[in-house]
Amino acid sequence: MPDDQTLAETLARRGVSRRTFLKFCATMASLMAMPPAMAAQMAEKLARAKRQSVIWLSFQECTGCTESITRSHSPTIESLIFDAISLDYHHTLQAASGTAAEAARQHAMKNNYGKYLLVVDGSVPTKDGGVYSTIAGVSNVDMLVETAKGAAAIIAVGTCAAYGGIPKANPNPTGAVAVSDIIADKPIINVPGCPPIPVVMTGVIAHVLTLDTIPELDELGRPKVFFGDTIHDRCYRRPFYDQGKFAKSFDDEGARNGWCLFELGCKGPTTHNACATTKWNGGVSFPIESGHGCLGCSEPDFWDAGSFYTALSMPADPVKYTAAAALAGAAVGVAMSFASRAKKADAKAAHRTATLADLKK
Amino acid sequence: MNELQFLTWVRGPGFNIAIGIFILGVLWRLFEIYSLGRKLDLAVPRRRPGASGFHTVWRRSLAPPGMLKRSPVSYIGGYIFHVGLAIVVFLFGPHIKLIESLLGLSWPGLPSQIIDAVTVVTLAAMVVVLVDRINKPVKRFLSTFEDYFTWALTFLPVLTGYLAVKHLLLPYTTLLALHILSVELLLIAIPFTKLFHAITVFASRWYNGDIHGRKGVAV
Amino acid sequence: MNDLKGIPIAIAGVCDGLALSGNAGPVLHEVRSLLNDLVTSGKSASIDLRSLPLLPGDYEKLKVVLGQGEVSATLEALGVTHVRETAIHGVWWVTHYNSDATIIAEFIEVTTMPEILRTHPADARAGLDLLQSRLTPAIETGRGDGDA
Numbered sequence: 001m002p003d004d005q006t007l008a009e010t011l012a013r014r015g016v017s018r019r020t021f022l023k024f025c026a027t028m029a030s031l032m033a034m035p036p037a038m039a040a041q042m043a044e045k046l047a048r049a050k051r052q053s054v055i056w057l058s059f060q061e062c063t064g065c066t067e068s069i070t071r072s073h074s075p076t077i078e079s080l081i082f083d084a085i086s087l088d089y090h091h092t093l094q095a096a097s098g099t100a101a102e103a104a105r106q107h108a109m110k111n112n113y114g115k116y117l118l119v120v121d122g123s124v125p126t127k128d129g130g131v132y133s134t135i136a137g138v139s140n141v142d143m144l145v146e147t148a149k150g151a152a153a154i155i156a157v158g159t160c161a162a163y164g165g166i167p168k169a170n171p172n173p174t175g176a177v178a179v180s181d182i183i184a185d186k187p188i189i190n191v192p193g194c195p196p197i198p199v200v201m202t203g204v205i206a207h208v209l210t211l212d213t214i215p216e217l218d219e220l221g222r223p224k225v226f227f228g229d230t231i232h233d234r235c236y237r238r239p240f241y242d243q244g245k246f247a248k249s250f251d252d253e254g255a256r257n258g259w260c261l262f263e264l265g266c267k268g269p270t271t272h273n274a275c276a277t278t279k280w281n282g283g284v285s286f287p288i289e290s291g292h293g294c295l296g297c298s299e300p301d302f303w304d305a306g307s308f309y310t311a312l313s314m315p316a317d318p319v320k321y322t323a324a325a326a327l328a329g330a331a332v333g334v335a336m337s338f339a340s341r342a343k344k345a346d347a348k349a350a351h352r353t354a355t356l357a358d359l360k361k
Numbered sequence: 362m363n364e365l366q367f368l369t370w371v372r373g374p375g376f377n378i379a380i381g382i383f384i385l386g387v388l389w390r391l392f393e394i395y396s397l398g399r400k401l402d403l404a405v406p407r408r409r410p411g412a413s414g415f416h417t418v419w420r421r422s423l424a425p426p427g428m429l430k431r432s433p434v435s436y437i438g439g440y441i442f443h444v445g446l447a448i449v450v451f452l453f454g455p456h457i458k459l460i461e462s463l464l465g466l467s468w469p470g471l472p473s474q475i476i477d478a479v480t481v482v483t484l485a486a487m488v489v490v491l492v493d494r495i496n497k498p499v500k501r502f503l504s505t506f507e508d509y510f511t512w513a514l515t516f517l518p519v520l521t522g523y524l525a526v527k528h529l530l531l532p533y534t535t536l537l538a539l540h541i542l543s544v545e546l547l548l549i550a551i552p553f554t555k556l557f558h559a560i561t562v563f564a565s566r567w568y569n570g571d572i573h574g575r576k577g578v579a580v
Numbered sequence: 581m582n583d584l585k586g587i588p589i590a591i592a593g594v595c596d597g598l599a600l601s602g603n604a605g606p607v608l609h610e611v612r613s614l615l616n617d618l619v620t621s622g623k624s625a626s627i628d629l630r631s632l633p634l635l636p637g638d639y640e641k642l643k644v645v646l647g648q649g650e651v652s653a654t655l656e657a658l659g660v661t662h663v664r665e666t667a668i669h670g671v672w673w674v675t676h677y678n679s680d681a682t683i684i685a686e687f688i689e690v691t692t693m694p695e696i697l698r699t700h701p702a703d704a705r706a707g708l709d710l711l712q713s714r715l716t717p718a719i720e721t722g723r724g725d726g727d728a
Contacts, residue, residue, distance in 0.1 A: 008702070018700045020657035023676050023685075026696075029628075030685040036626040040695050047702075220363060230533065244454060244473035263458055270365055270534040283682050296365070305369045312537060313455040314462050316372035321381040329385035333392020341398055 007084050008047035014083070021047060028206050031199060031278065032215075032225045042210040046084060052209055053112040054119060055105060055147060056090035059140040060133045060167045060176055061122025065158040066092050068195035069202070084209055088116070091135065102136050109150050117208065118151035118186075120144065120179050123160040123167045127175025144182055153187045153214060154179060157201055162190035162221065163300035170304050180221060187214045190221035194297035197278050200226045220300065222272065231268035231294045234276035237261065255291060265309035266293030273298040368538040371545065379545035386552025387560060394561070404575040413580045417570025418563050420580070438490040445483030449476060449519065473526070480523045487516050511556050517543040603634055604641040607688075611646075611671060614690040618670055624691035626674075630683075642688075646671060653697060659684075663694050 008018065025046065026039040058066070070093070087093065088108035089101065096104055108116060122140075125132040130139030138146075148154060156179040159165040167176035180188050191204055204223055207215045215223040232238060240246070240260040247254035247261055255261075262269070268276075271294050275286040287294055293309075296302040306316025362370070406413060424436045450456060454470040461467040470476075491512055494500045521543050523529075525536035550556055558565075573580045607627065614625045634642075647667030655661040659678040666673055672694050676685040689695075699707075 012706070017657055018703050019655055019661075019696050022696050023655075023657050023661055026687070027676060027685040030630050030687075033631060036628050036687055036689075232533065233528075242473070246454065263455075270368060270537070283684075299365045300363055301366055301369065305365060306372055310462075311455065311458055312368075312372075313541075314372070314459050315376045316369055319380055319463060320377045322384055325381035325384040326388055329388030330392055332385070332389040334396070336389065336393040337396030337398070340393070341396075344398070 005051075006047060007049050007051060010051070011083055016083070018043070018047065025206075025210070028203055028210075032203055032207060034225075042206075045210045045212075046206075049084065049209055051084065051086040053108050053116040054085045054087050054205075055108055055116055055151075056087060056093075056119040056121070057140075057143060057147060058091060059120065059122030059124050059144070059161070060174065061158065061160050063092055064195040065121040065201075066090070069157075069198050071198065085117070085205065088112075098136075105147070109147060113150040115152050116150065117205075118147055118154045119157055120154060120161045121157045123164045123176035123178060124182055125167065125174035125176050126182075127173070132174040141182060144179065148183045148186055151186055153189065153208060154183060155189045155191060155201075155204060155208075156180065156221075157191050158196055159192040159194045159297055159300075159302070162192040165194065166303055168301070188221055189214060189217065189223060192220075192222060192227075192298040192300075193273060194295075194302075196298070197226075197274055197280065199278055200274055218272070220272075222298075226274040226278075227272040227298065229272065229274075229277075231271045231273055231276050231288070232266075235268055235288055236276070237288060250291065261288060261291075261293040263311045264293050265307060265311055267296030267299075267302070267305070267308075267312065268294040269312060271296040271299055271302075364532060364534040364538060368534050368541070371538050371541040375542065375545055379548045383548040383551060386549075387557075390552050390557060391560075402572065402575050406571070406574045407577075408574060411567075411571065413574025414567035414569075414571035417573070417580050418566045420570075421566050434489060434493040438486045438493065441486035442483050442490065445479050445486060446515070446519070448479045449483060449522075452476065477523070477526070480519060484516070484519055484523065487512070487519070491516075507554055511550065511554050514543070514547045514550050514554075514556070518547055603632055604638040604645075607632065607634075607638075607642060608645055611668075611688060611690060615668070615670055618690050618692070622692075624689070624695075626687045626689040626691070629686040629688060646673070646688075655696065661696065663697055 008021070011021070012018075022039065022043045025042040026036065029036060029039040029042060086108075089105040091097075091101055094101060094104065122133075124130070124140045124144055126141055130141040133140045135143060156162045160167060160176070161179050164172075164176050164178045164181075167174055168178075180190070189204055189208075191201055193200070200223075203226065204215065207213075207223070215225060218224050218227055220227075232241070235241075237258060237260050240258070241262055245254060245257075245259040246263040247257075247259045248263060249255065250264065260266070266288065268288060275294070276288070279286045279289070295308050296305060299305070310316065408416075429436050448471070451460075452471045453476045454473070457467055457470050471479075494504055494508070494512075518540060521536055521540035524531070525533060525540050528536075530536070531539075547556070551559060570580050607629075610627060614627070617623045617625065629639075649665035649667045649669065651663075651665040653663045655663065659676070659681070661677065662673075662675045664673050665671070670690060670692060672689040672691065674687045674689055674694055674696065675683060678684045
């Protein structure tokens with residue numbers, strides 16, 4: 001498939017019509033809360049776009065993000081995005097391996113210098129010179145720095161790439177950091193989640209391809225259209241929270257009636273993601289709808305934010321130091337009582353009895 | 362530090378520090394007070410031993426004759442915000458859940474709508490007593506930094522708690538973290554300020570009543 | 581996956597099948613204002629129904645007030661898309677389904693012709709080429725292709 005053809009031409013050859021295209025863009029615009037009128041513009045732009053070179057680097061990760069994006073609920077729609085890009089390097093998906101694979105990356109970087117899109121999943125280990133994760137003998141840090149140089153923009157896919165994720169969890173043995181901790185001079189779009197919602201990943205890529213801009217980001221670098229609201233804001237169980245109706249266990253009457261899971265440790269109120277609206281597995285449900293609280297996987301350090309089953313209003317961990325504090329308090333109290341008794345004794349000793357003569361003075 | 366890390370800190374290390382200082386301070390003060398070494402009063406109490414103490418515990422919960430009319434704001438406002446605080450602190454579901462996780466004790470709470478209403482009334486009453494304190498020359502003269510400081514430490518947890526539950530003003534994560542932080546500051550301040558009355562109120566009333574019961578002072 | 585819809589999950593107190601959120605009225609007024617724009621300035625517009633918190637009762641109300649017109653079209657493009665004109669001329673109801681027959685987007689379009697039904701000029705050009713190529717063998721014996 002020659003790279004100088006427009007997307008419309010490429011797709012037409014494969015039997016994808018322009019109406020299909022328009023429908024895809026209408027769906028995307030709806031999903032991204034854009035005015036419906038944007039759909040036609042997006043479709044025009046996308047149709048005329050040359051295929052965008054994309055280099056996908058997988059670092060310290062579990063491949064869950066790739067699993068997620070390749071298992072999109074309606075493959076026909078999301079796969080359009082894969083037709084819209086030229087995925088020049090993705091060591092899980094590409095056919096080439098070894099030297100040939102690395103050559104493909106070098107080739108793509110050289111040919112599209114300054115224009116290619118860099119997608120990263122996985123965190124970057126930095127401890128001990130980054131030896132904990134290497135590809136073709138190159139540490140992740142070095143590969144990221146080298147590849148980021150010619151990138152137009154970086155999409156950090158998954159909580160690991162966006163914020164360090166599970167590899168960074170206490171005690172962070174590999175010194176894992178986020179992409180944004182290493183690269184400072186390129187626009188970075190964070191698409192966190194463990195894994196991220198497929199349609200959110202494709203939506204962000206579609207946005208960059210069709211509008212040639214970076215979507216509006218929140219202070220944690222996430223696109224506001226998908227991460228602007230908390231799960232709690234959009235949760236269908238929210239009315240129960242407002243009424244104070246909570247499930248107390250996973251199998252009580254409240255749980256069976258679909259009441260709020262806050263007390264069972266749901267992190268929905270502090271988690272920004274689109275699960276409650278886009279849902280998972282073809283719109284079937286999302287964790288809360290399946291009866292389990294939100295883990296908060298799209299937030300930094302979610303793994304260290306206390307037990308998944310402890311309510312947000314409760315201490316994250318069992319309380320420590322109380323016995324020591326009690327002992328210390330008692331000790332200080334006893335010491336103070338000795339001090340005050342000593343003071344009293346001193347006062348008594350210094351006391352002189354007043355005589356009639358004293359009073360007459 | 363982002364807002365979730367802030368929340369995780371106040372729910373973890375911050376909470377541990379606050380509870381630690383609170384327990385240390387309370388035990389320190391209690392040991393200190395109870396070991397002052399008062400002399401045994403050998404005078405015969407006018408009523409049954411202890412009766413004057415219990416009577417005073419009760420009587421001082423009521424306004425002395427005529428005082429309700431002379432300073433209605435202090436008394437009515439005071440009643441409202443103290444009762445309101447007790448209801449909000451001890452009968453709100455998530456608070457009971459917290460106490461249960463710490464002490465294993467649990468009791469039924471009130472519906473959140475009632476808690477919401479009580480919270481608003483409590484906040485209003487606290488503002489009214491503060492304005493009264495500032496407006497009345499005598500009260501203002503008697504007020505020190507500690508009075509305003511402890512007022513703020515008591516007011517902030519109620520305010521931030523209300524805003525967090527109602528999802529107002531700031532993101533929930535930030536507000537919940539601020540709420541917990543403000544409670545932690547309050548916990549730390551309780552042993553070392555006049556807020557210690559929350560712990561000693563009934564013991565000190567009983568003690569005063571008991572002394573008076575042996576001295577001919579009306580109780 | 582559609583079998584999952586068969587599992588009865590009742591959400592007590594939220595929606596009893598035809599609950600109204602009160603949002604149908606404002607949507608209808610918005611449609612009226614957009615239709616007024618179409619009449620006066622010829623400007624098309626659309627409303628994304630999925631971006632609004634509408635309950636089943638709201639949909640019912642919209643359908644009752646707008647009614648069913650005489651045009652109805654079905655497209656097969658990555659799943660079915662239904663386009664139908666409501667009884668209010670110039671107001672169209674467009675529903676996109678994916679290949680699993682789940683609704684993925686739904687719009688009320690206020691226009692003389694929904695964009696998705698219109699033939700794109702580039703497609704028309706491609707159509708011309710195609711027809712040309714189909715006719716060419718038949719007239720090959722006659723004379724050379726005019727604009728080849």
